Amino acid sequence: MEDPEFIKLRNRFLTGILICLVLFIPFFLFLYQKIYPHDTGIMKKIKREETTYILITQNDCNECKRWEESIQGKIDYSKVNKDKDSSYQRLLNQLDIEKDDIVPPALLYIKDGQLDSMVMNQKAEEMIHFLNKNMGSE
DSSP: OOOHHHHHHHHHHHHHHHHHHHHHHHHHHHHHHHHSOOOOHHHHHHHTTOOEEEEEEOTTOHHHHHHHHHHTTTSOEEEEETTTOTTHHHHHHHTTOOGGGOOSSEEEEEETTEEEEEEESSOHHHHHHHHHHHHHTO
16 A cells, blocks of 8 residues: 555654654653652662761851861762752651751761761861761771
8 A cells, every 4th residue: 555645644643653752751751760769879878788977068068068178088978968969858768867857067877777876067076086986886
């Protein structure tokens, strides 16, 4: 059947389907990521019950910057910005911490996938003392 009108109609139909797929697949993937966000590196470490440090900071926090400078190169840590990171609330839920219980800067010590101890809203010297205490217990 080589009806030119049928072929033209079929080609328009296939082109329309292709355009719909090109436009809607990225949209659905975007929605899927928003509804079911993927695990971040921090969440994977917690689920694998690893021992790690998590530095919680926030925007416009000078003490947060001092803390980060103090620990850079000394320990392996993950940084979470309370104001920017979408995984912040999921992290708190996973560790069974109330949102109001964290005051940045905060350094969480995660041992075997559970919150072991934390220090927060202190001067960098207090954080260094906390770090030395926990590094000695590993």
